[in-house]
Amino acid sequence: MKKIAITLLTAFVGGALALGTYKLIENKYADSRSLEDKQKLYFTNNPLNVNSSTGDLDFTQAAAAVSPAVVHIKTTYKGQTRGGGGADPFDDMFNDFFGGRQRQSAPVMASGSGVIISDDGYIVTNNHVVENATDISVILTDKRSLKAKVIGRDPNTDLALIKVSATKLPLVKMGNSDNVRVGEWVLAVGYPFTLNTTVTAGIVSAKGRSIGILSQGDDDNPYQRRNAAPAASSAIESFIQTDAAINRGNSGGALVNTNGELIGINAAIASQSGNYEGYGFAIPINLAKKVLDDFMKYGTVKRGYIGVNFLDLDADKAKEVGTTQINGLYVSAVVPNSGAEAVGLKKGDVITKVEGNTINSSADLQERVGRLRPGDKINISYIRDSKERQATITLKGDDEVKLAGNSGRSNEEIYNKLGASFAPLSSTVKQRYHINSGLVVSEVRSGGIFDQQEVPKGTVITSVNGKAVNSVDDIDAALSAGKGDMLQLSGITPDGAQFRYSFPIGG
Incomplete structure (x- = not known):
């Protein structure tokens, strides 16, 4: 009996020591884990018990699981003219996409939405929701108001990562946007018109949409977001299009499937009036994952490039450039010292697949490449002389493709x-x-x-x-x-x- 007691005591002490050591290691290295690792750990301990509602069209479980982790973001700006627009940086976008009012000298207020993706306070939103804000407040569903700081912003994807000092927060489980199918039901969750959490339902209308909003930033653009300086030519647009109602204030909110999984971040609407007129656009979460992890690790986005200029092909464009291929991307130029040049790509080649997936538009290629960093490899298929060829391209960064000075040219x-x-x-x-x-x-x-x-x-x-x-x-x-x-x-x-x-x- 004495031996059994000693054995049990030894086992208990050993287990306690092991658990304590694990907790110390876990705390020490908590911030070094990727968002995906953080999510896996969280949902292992807190399973998401939501059944797909496609059959009976009952969205209550998904809405209940997601809503607590979608937050209201309030921002403050200095009361001054910004970038040639009015005093309110958001009045010029589409009569204020997410709810600000113009003032002359007082600080300008605006608002949007965000999604908690880590229980230690990381929140994803749109870049245009927090850009140039002097103060950012996050209002939780339990009515707590927390100050947030910007971890990173990327105008080229219109994504931003902010953080509040809090723990044990509810979060939305990140899904797989590659598995999203046209016609499936989705929910949009956010704070339209500064109302409390609002859920709307619709279907996925299209994938891989490029609407030109990140590269142009025009206030007359019907795909309304805001009046901002155009992003650089490395802007990535491959939106999920949905007819779920998205209005002013939904910007930065969640697009989720019927399992309650985050598949996109709502970013824009197609509208002449500034209000919902049929279609909204969300950034795919698979693209967002990479950008957000870069923010956490580097504070900025590490973006790699294939090194080609290309044109989307159809029957008319194929005839114009002199190719018999009507599907894929026509290579119009190869950037010197790029990965594409290294593997021998030439003007006139037609890129047809990336990682074995058929390329239907430039958005398909840009999103796939946008998930990678300099030094990563990507497999492409292309047509030359009516024959399909394959190449594995090592992506390079800006500094590796001669973007380091204009060589004194006038x-x-x-x-x-x-x-x-x-x-x-x-x-x-x-x-x-x-x-x-x-x-x-x-x-x-x-x-x-x-x-x-x-x-x-x-x-x-x-x-x-x-x-x-x-x-x-x-x-x-x-x-x-x-x-x-x-x-x-x-x-x-x-x-x-x-x-x-x-x-x-x-x-």
Whole structure:
């Protein structure tokens, strides 16, 4: 009996020591875990008991599981003009997408939504919800108000990660946006019009939508978000489109499936009025996971590039560029010193698959690449001479593809290399393309870069090196502020297709 007691005591003490050691290690390395690891640990201890409601259309379980972890974000801004707009940085976007009011000298207030993704206080929202805010408050569903700090922001995906000092918070389980199917039921959860938590239902209308809102930032754009400076040409748009009602204040909120899993972050609506008119757009969570982990590890996004310029193909575009392929991405140029150049990709190749998945649009490729970092490898399939080929490309960062100084070239030299002239846009053209700035290519001279890259007369240039242009002086300023041996252009082709090009301007 004595031996049994000693054995039990020894086992108890050993177990306690092991548990204590584990807790010490867990606490020490808690912040080094990825968001996905944090979520796995949380939901192992707190299983999410939600059954799919597709059959009986009962969304109550999913709504109950998600709503406590969707928060109201209130922001304060200095009462001053911002970026050429009014005093309220959000009035110019679509009569205020998420609920601010213009004031003359008092601090400007605005609001949006956010989603708790870690029980120690990490919250994902949109970049445009917190950008330039002087104060950020997070209102929990239990009515607590907590101050938040920005961990990282990325205009190219319109994502931001903020953090509050709190523990044991409810959170939304991250799902797999790759498994989302067109036609499946989804819920949008957020704080429209500064109301309390609101849940709306709809279906996934489309995937891989690119609407041009991150690259242009026009206040006349029907895909309303806000009036901000255009992002650089590395903007990534591959939205999940839904007809679940999304209104002012839903920005940064959750799009979840009927299992209560987060599949997207609501970011924009298609609207001429600023209110719900049928469609909303959410950032896929699989793209967001990588961006958010980068924020936690590095404080910024580590983005890799294949190193090609490309055009979406259809029957008309294929005929224009002289290829028999009508599906995939036509390679119009290969960036010097890039991963694509290293594996031998050439102008005229047509990229058809990435990681074995068929490419239907540029958004498909950009999202896949957007999940990776410099040094990562990606497998692509492409067509050359009517034969399918494969290549494994090692992604490179900006600093590895000659983006480190303009080599002393003058703007006049760059103009001569471009071989193009520009003219102001008419109000008719602006209205047709829903833009409020830009220049039209009025002449393309033989032998210049525009001629070589088949940029036709009539093309609208909306930004140069990530800066909006509305006059030749704007182009001069953008060229002077440019980085490196690459010229980045965004615009609209004469047939209405949006494009983003990076041209080598080296000697």
